[in-house]
Amino acid sequence: MKIDALVQEVHRRREGRGLVLFLDYDGTLVDIAPGPEEAVPTPEVLDILSRLTAHPDITVVVISGRPLKELQNFLPLAGLHSVGSHGGEGRLNERHWDKSPTTSPAGEPARWAQDIKSRLAGLNGWRLEQKPLGVAVHYRRAEPDQAACIRERLTAWAQEVVNSGPWEVMWGRKVLEVLPQGVSKGAAIQDILSTAFFSDLYPIYLGDDTTDESAFEALQGMGLTIKVGAAGGATAADHFLADPAAVLAFLASLALLPKKASSP
Numbered sequence: 001m002k003i004d005a006l007v008q009e010v011h012r013r014r015e016g017r018g019l020v021l022f023l024d025y026d027g028t029l030v031d032i033a034p035g036p037e038e039a040v041p042t043p044e045v046l047d048i049l050s051r052l053t054a055h056p057d058i059t060v061v062v063i064s065g066r067p068l069k070e071l072q073n074f075l076p077l078a079g080l081h082s083v084g085s086h087g088g089e090g091r092l093n094e095r096h097w098d099k100s101p102t103t104s105p106a107g108e109p110a111r112w113a114q115d116i117k118s119r120l121a122g123l124n125g126w127r128l129e130q131k132p133l134g135v136a137v138h139y140r141r142a143e144p145d146q147a148a149c150i151r152e153r154l155t156a157w158a159q160e161v162v163n164s165g166p167w168e169v170m171w172g173r174k175v176l177e178v179l180p181q182g183v184s185k186g187a188a189i190q191d192i193l194s195t196a197f198f199s200d201l202y203p204i205y206l207g208d209d210t211t212d213e214s215a216f217e218a219l220q221g222m223g224l225t226i227k228v229g230a231a232g233g234a235t236a237a238d239h240f241l242a243d244p245a246a247v248l249a250f251l252a253s254l255a256l257l258p259k260k261a262s263s264p
Contacts, residue, residue: 013224056259068089085183113130123153131177134177137175184211186213205219
């Protein structure tokens, strides 16, 4: 769908309500980079997000697999809500959001780090990231044969972790993450929309990866969902935008929407 038509679809569906935009970060607002630290926001990203948060009818929530602190450092914008760790932690209306597990043994993610290093010894192109709620293994820099070996070894290891406690595995674009059971972007969005501040807003979600599918599914029948990437393939999203450049063009158009609703 062309951007103008998509904006008209939003205008039709919102029915005078304010909007809440749920935006993934990597692959949606910025291009995928070889290393997470390289995917810094451009001035255009910061400018468009600033214009959106200044709009009286638009609320913006960036929801990412990145740790909350890292996300806030990248996007230090007034009025922007942030949710990190795939919905496990966040800052909404100056209130902290925390879905840390309460039943797992202390130090478990630290032990995983040593296990991962042992399992992947001799393979190249991977990087371990310890996160507030779990761990992630990135292997975007791995050559295809190395990537296949990394995935094979991680699959076996991850199944042992899932069998050992209240954890689940999430696969993304050449990344494996282990998170507490029940943590997902879809679950976070359902919780957010149940609160008084957000409940009357029309939700729109944009994301590019398999980790965004839970959000697409959560909003079926109640919001607009947009997959970022080539059209086609299995997805619960309603529409497609080709790449982050198209996303920014769409968001810039939304920032120009005339005021129709009372500020939330």
